[in-house]
Amino acid sequence: MxxxxxxxxxxxxxxxxxxxxxxxxxxxxxxxxxxxxxxxxxxxxxxxxxxxxxxxxxxxxxxxxxxxxxxxxxxxxxxxxxxxxxTPHVVWPEELEAPVLANAQELVLQAMSTEVTLIMSKLGGTAESAHQSKMRTGLTNMMAWLEQNATTVLATLPSNRDLSFLEVTLFCLVRHLEFREVLPMTSYEELNAFCQKFETRASAMETTFRFDT
Structure with missing residues (x-):
């Protein structure tokens, strides 16, 4: 409405x-x-x-x-x-002072924006350019970094948190890459393990990706 x-x-x-x-x-x-x-x-x-x-x-x-x-x-x-x-304990991006956390948040947001650009380019019917090919390579590189560092990232976040912007964005990114078939995610064991745990939350179950009709 x-x-x-x-x-x-x-x-x-x-x-x-x-x-x-x-x-x-x-x-x-x-x-x-x-x-x-x-x-x-x-x-x-x-x-x-x-x-x-x-x-x-x-x-x-x-x-x-x-x-x-x-x-x-x-x-x-x-x-x-x-x-x-x-009054939950929410961890915001500006609180991520450890390099691995700050870099993870940066790469998650960069990957999300890159994915949108690739999807919109395809929707617009344009052939993949050299720049778009570079973006796809960058997306793959970012996801490889996140996979490699996922365990450290999660262990470095404050243990008393109720929610973090980093975890929510990471979850949405990984599941969206699958949903839009932009990048196969089956080989990303650490990221999939994180998502499987996160998606047991009621908030994740209530907001499953779907196409609006």
Missing amino acids: SVAREDVTTPVIVGRSSSHFTRIARIFAAELRVDYSFRVLRDLLSSNPEDYGGNPALRIPVLQTPRGVWFGALNVCRELRRMSSL
């Missing part, structure tokens, strides 16, 4: 059920028990900012709230945390 910005009385997340960036926001909403309405972006090739909840970058997710509009997954998650009546 489309909700005009001036009519928002409860939170609205604008996005797609097939989007890994959207799923990050929806997992945080579920974990933080923040009720929201979901407005689906129907046309990924639209150039109308209003279809993207007013985001001039033409990106999702967007969170519309009574006090304003928030662009991007991290901004949305921070606002959901502020809106929540719960």
Whole structure:
């Protein structure tokens, strides 16, 4: 259901059920028990900012709230945390002071953006260029690094955390690569083991990737 910005009385997340960036926001909403309405972006090739909840970058997710509009997954998650009546220990990107953690977060977000570019290029019907080939190689390299360092990353995160932006983004990335068939993930044993554990959370089960109809 489309909700005009001036009519928002409860939170609205604008996005797609097939989007890994959207799923990050929806997992945080579920974990933080923040009720929201979901407005689906129907046309990924639209150039109308209003279809993207007013985001001039033409990106999702967007969170519309009574006090304003928030662009991007991290901004949305921070606002959901502020809106929540719960007080979980959430580990944010700026708290990742160990190099292995900071680098993992950087590579996860880079890999997510790279994947989107490859998907959109294919959707646009363009033949793969040398630049896109380089991006695909970079994506494979990033996933190999994350696989190699997954155990260390998870062991280095604060043990008393309830949730971390890094884990949510990593989970969404790995499962999305499978869902969109961008990169086969069967050989990534450490990443798959992490995902199998994470997806037992109710928030993950409630936000399974699917194509909106």
